[in-house]
Amino acid sequence: MNDLSHRMAELARDLDGTRGTVDTAEHAVRAAVETMPSCAGAGLTLLHRDGTLETVAATDDAVLKGDRLQYELGEGPCVQAIRDDAVVHSPDLAADSRWPRWVEQVVPDLGARSMLAVRLWTRRDDIGALNLYSTEVGGFDHDERETALTLAAHTAVAIAASSDIDDMHAAMERRTRIGAAIGIVMERHGLTQPVAFEVLRRLSQEQNRKLHDIAGEVVEGGRLTDG
Structure with a gap:
């Protein structure tokens, strides 16, 4: 060679x-x-x-x-x-x-x-x-x-x-962020996991924003916002 x-x-x-x-x-x-x-x-x-x-x-x-x-x-x-x-x-x-x-x-x-x-x-x-x-x-x-x-x-x-690796890591980060936001909403408002997820999902639809962006704000601010 x-x-x-x-x-x-x-x-x-x-x-x-x-x-x-x-x-x-x-x-x-x-x-x-x-x-x-x-x-x-x-x-x-x-x-x-x-x-x-x-x-x-x-x-x-x-x-x-x-x-x-x-x-x-x-x-x-x-x-x-x-x-x-x-x-x-x-x-x-x-x-x-x-x-x-x-x-x-x-x-x-x-x-x-x-x-x-x-x-x-x-x-x-x-x-x-x-x-x-x-x-x-x-x-x-x-x-x-x-x-x-x-x-x-x-x-x-x-x-x-x-x-592909970058996309996979980004997807994992989004799922982690959403999971953390669900936990915060459950703790702050006394909700079950399915209800807390539904609250985030509806907020995402009402504001026409991605669910992981809503979740990020919840994680960073510790509370739900109305946009």
Whole structure:
């Protein structure tokens, strides 16, 4: 096994061992800079269910600014990778006519000269994109693009798994909060558990708010509120 293959195998194990979406994303962007000589900075974009894009990890502020500018303008390698082409490579941003508004700002202001964006996806979902920036014209040759594809594949699977973990933890926290609120209502008002739950449920319906939000206020304030 050559050095790169060994490094990618280690990376796959490391990503599998991470916990949580942000932790996984931060690990991936650091790995991109470490494994690709052309890569001066990396960011990881998540595609949310409502269609919005968010950079959840970036190696530096320049990457964060470059990514956010793409979202604001609705154009750029990352946006194109998520919406159209799974792999978007620009060896010379200054000569690239695909994203004129974005290029005219990132080249002089951020020093970006070439870029590679790779969609993160699984058989179930499109997750986002891995965005790699270079300060060199001609950055990301064939070997580095292959490395980026491998990294993106491992990262997509790891993020999908960590998202499931995040969702599970959030659900557990909501159930715990509701249970604690039921206990408070039972104690303060002398109610049985089913009646206390029904009080919270009706309050949720009347205020058109989620039950776990009502429960959170009860837990924090120690009493029911009428909104």
